[in-house]
Amino acid sequence: MARFFMAGTNLLKGPTAIIRGRDAEHIQVLRIRPGEDVTICDTEGKDYKCRLVRADREEAEVEILEVTPCKGEPDVRVTVLCGLPKGDRVDYIIQKSVEAGASEIVFFQSARCVAKPEDPYKKLERWNRISEEAAKQSGRGIIPKVSWAPDYGEVLNIAVHTELPLFMYETGEREPLNTVLEANKEIRSAAVITGPEGGFEKYEADLARIAGLHICSMGERILRCETAPVVAVTALMYATGNLS
């Protein structure tokens, strides 16, 4: 069933809801007719099963039939923090992390980043639209926020304020990811830090270690920078019982 979020100019008022802007256009594009059903998510984990009453390119009105908790929402909140990669790898990381179950995605400039955006904040609107599309398509109950961290200190700060902060590293002394996760199946929040194309400098890993993060290995296979986040989020979903 087509899925929309109560975001932007959309309105939930009493027994009906008003859908505007891109979502209203989308309803036209999908040729959804009055009498047909759509799902509207309140972006806080509740789904509203609705029936279309009227629709044009500007606005659609729907009648609310039923309110249920959104089943697609994991019960662990995973924050993905990535050293900014090049080009469409960013889009890919956002889309796949959201599908896999991440609740927030933060990009940052790390020592070996090849991509050096003039003004990363300009990209946030586009990045967040990719997240919204992926959240709609995969049936998430929230729209994971995509943001930019101005420095590595803030990245570590975000991570250590979760129950299980993880730093994915390809070399040196590391804990096996599944050992760490098996010992922490009950966590309700976690952070995963992954690097850009060239990986991390040793001092970046050392700082993470000092800050108290788990320095983790995901096996001897070298994962591309755009693959590591989806693999790490999937492992977290599996370990916490959110892949069933």
Added chain:
Amino acid sequence: MARFFMAGTNLLKGPTAIIRGRDAEHIQVLRIRPGEDVTICDTEGKDYKCRLVRADREEAEVEILEVTPCKGEPDVRVTVLCGLPKGDRVDYIIQKSVEAGASEIVFFQSARCVAKPEDPYKKLERWNRISEEAAKQSGRGIIPKVSWAPDYGEVLNIAVHTELPLFMYETGEREPLNTVLEANKEIRSAAVITGPEGGFEKYEADLARIAGLHICSMGERILRCETAPVVAVTALMYATGNLS
């Protein structure tokens, strides 16, 4: 360290090895000089640490320094079977499945496939090159074979000849993937069947069920056809202790 496979025209003879063709060119492109080291994998799980003796565009000779088992190779053999998706999603599935640890990838035409290739066998060379590149880059000990199954019967037949045949389905009566995997941590082979953009027809799932496959859910989130294989392979690697 640059990594090559003893495949095609490459030769392992006694204390030295000869690298030819694209790999020899690749050594030139990477500007690897005599005296520098490369890793050559015998595609059967053994790594040869080698030192470059001489190289030109046609041929490179290396001296074998050390032979070790390839650490990047999982100890469970996972076969991914996918209803053929459109365009570059195929490339993506091959690359990410190989990185995640799949040992074989098989595409097939399922009822809802949008992509209808005239001659899928013509694509095998290119598909297998993508697998080889991903295997090199991620440090695999084998080159996972990519093939085409002419019909759904063969797909099910390949699956049931593994210890744990899984059919990923988005609806109906299913077993949670992590319940199935937690009960089968010791397996050494598995198969994962995933659908194309439109998913599977009910009769395809029914046939899989009759054939004895586990019909599995990967949670309530709807995964795109190119995301499901990497998520399923990652869950299998995690459950069997190959993500550490």
